[in-house]
């Protein structure tokens with residue numbers, strides 16, 4: 001199943017170079033995933049892994065689907081050492097379950113090659129031009145599929161959601177950055193170069209603050225977990241946050257208590273999410289918008305504010321139908337679940 005890795009030039013800052021060859025489109029619905037699947041979610045601070053033996057069905061409890069789910073901190077960011085560590089983890093799962101083999105799905109925060117066999121660049125890992133799927137497949141002698149982390153997460157959420165297969169389903173992950181993913185008519189959008197769904201860097205305020213990506217006024221500037229936390233720290237004295245328990249739980253507690261200083265920050269994030277949803281709607285007319293990532297733990301105060309901004313007609317007009325807005329169900333298990341389910345698919 002492995003194809004030769006192709007270097008993708010279609011990433012931010014590379015617009016002047018000729019586009020990389022585009023492979024023929026795959027159709028996920030035409031293939032049958034194998035019964036034994038292993039998912040690995042390579043995050044910036046830890047690596048999660050689990051085995052999945054059952055079909056992922058709507059309404060299922062992720063804890064019932066994921067076997068031997070674990071999350072381990074990084075030992076070394078060295079690429080070769082990481083491949084060895086991932087292979088050890090897969091072999092451990094195979095041993096524990098007495099499985100002769102499995103298809104392996106890997107989720108990673110990275111720009112991928114057009115055929116998704118390798119990493120073009122993983123900024124938070126410091127990896128460039130690493131044929132991860134091919135290398136891991138060779139070491140394990142098992143099929144390995146690679147997906148962008150937000151794409152794997154939206155697939156996991158979509159499978160559990162029980163949403164209509166027809167139409168578009170969108171996930172925004174509000175973490176250190178804002179990730180995104182889109183499923184249309186039951187098919188995960190990966191794009192010509194494997195990076196579809198970069199929704200966190202939609203422009204919601206052209207004259208706004210400059211984002212880490214270099215553009216101004218991206219959604220991530222206002223709605224990432226990091227942006228919300230920084231906004232709260234600027235608005236609420238440290239002593240007040242400490243009294244409320246400190247850290248992210250304090251922000252959630254104060255928001256649910258109706259603290260106006262925190263709600264103003266949450267409202268700013270919600271307005272940005274609603275503005276981005278309006279842009280997304282113009283392209284895919286999504287029926288569902290799911291909010292995941294750490295900041296989604298804010299729960300009702302955030303969800304209600306997003307719904308309020310959407311209903312106020314920002315920015316698509318009050319007569320346009322708005323998506324159903326709700327919190328993610330699989331939490332930080334969406335990535336490993338989605339990666340596992342995508343294993344063995346093209």
Ligand SMILES: [Zn+2]
Nearest residue numbers: 201211213218
């Ligand atoms: Zn940006």
